[in-house]
Amino acid sequence: xxxxxxxxxxxxxxxxxxxxAEALITGRLSLAFIALVTLGLSMAPIFVARWAEITVPPSxxxxxxxxxxxxxxxxxxxxxxxxxxxxxxxxxxxSAIAFGLTGFVLVFMMFQDDRYAAPPSxxxxxxxxxxxxxxxxxxxxxxxxxxxxxxxxxxxxLTDTMGDLIVDMGGALVGAGVGYAYMRGQAxxxxxxxxxxxxSRNPRFFRKWRK
Numbered sequence: 001x002x003x004x005x006x007x008x009x010x011x012x013x014x015x016x017x018x019x020x021a022e023a024l025i026t027g028r029l030s031l032a033f034i035a036l037v038t039l040g041l042s043m044a045p046i047f048v049a050r051w052a053e054i055t056v057p058p059s060x061x062x063x064x065x066x067x068x069x070x071x072x073x074x075x076x077x078x079x080x081x082x083x084x085x086x087x088x089x090x091x092x093x094x095s096a097i098a099f100g101l102t103g104f105v106l107v108f109m110m111f112q113d114d115r116y117a118a119p120p121s122x123x124x125x126x127x128x129x130x131x132x133x134x135x136x137x138x139x140x141x142x143x144x145x146x147x148x149x150x151x152x153x154x155x156x157x158l159t160d161t162m163g164d165l166i167v168d169m170g171g172a173l174v175g176a177g178v179g180y181a182y183m184r185g186q187a188x189x190x191x192x193x194x195x196x197x198x199x200s201r202n203p204r205f206f207r208k209w210r211k
Contacts, residue, residue: 009062012069042068055201067095092167096131100175103130105198109205120183128176135168
């Protein structure tokens with residue numbers, strides 16, 4: 001699966017690895033730690049997909065790598081959150097849309113034994129809740145990093161956390177709405193195309209849908 005990834009994804013991984021190595025050589029242990037955490041988080045979906053025997057589209061992996069790299073590495077090491085006021089909104093909004101689509105795909109797979117076991121609206125609701133749950137877990141991760149390793153991922157504390165969750169809610173609604181549109185047969189360009197790509201790469205999970 002590593003060889004199937006886009007050249008941009010592999011270049012980002014290489015840059016993180018080199019940054020960690022350079023930080024270790026120069027004794028900047030906190031930077032090395034953040035670089036390695038970023039690398040590990042961005043590669044995690046590949047190993048989870050391999051365990052679950054699922055093929056993850058390279059475009060989705062690129063989105064994951066860019067989000068984790070932008071949030072943990074660029075956001076914290078290069079202080080993008082303070083340099084660009086819109087950085088946090090883009091990171092959380094984009095990730096929420098992606099997790100909304102992921103939640104939709106998961107419930108879509110669950111109900112393939114009976115295509116009509118859950119209506120599109122129920123699948124969209126699950127996708128929304130899934131994206132919000134991931135957003136909440138991320139806020140817990142930020143809290144743990146700040147308390148355990150002295151980072152400043154939460155910035156203004158409660159205000160930052162609630163702002164992130166509100167942005168997550170908006171992104172989750174978009175992601176769930178795209179899934180709903182896909183079930184209704186409405187093409188929304190690249191949005192529903194992401195779901196279609198996943199379905200086409202994992203046909204054994206969607207045999208009834210293809211019929």
